[in-house]
Amino acid sequence: MSEFLEICMLISFGFSWPLNVLKSYRARTTKGKSLAFLCLIVAGYMCGIVSKLVAPTEPKWYVLFFYILNMTMVIADLLMYVRNDRLDKAAQASENK
Secondary structure (H helix, E strand, O other), X not given: OHHHHHHHHHHHHHXXXXXXXXXXXXXOOOOXXXXXXXXXXXXXXXXXXHHHHOOOOOOOHHHHHHHHHHHHXXXXXXXXXXXXXXXXXXXXXXXXX
């Protein structure tokens, strides 16, 4: 039962990350985003992946799939953050001219 609930949690998070990446892409700004938060989420998913790999029982690959998928989405949002930060800096530079 605990694995089922864990998968439900990962799926619910998994539905929200693509929407967040799309929002970041469309917004073209880092306003309202936190780099520290995104890094902590990636670290959390990494810990979840490692915990499944070092468990005394055989790793549950279907659960690992969802951890990796979600972490990939957060990394995509991190890349959008970097892109949007560059756009913010370019906009700021053009305003200062």
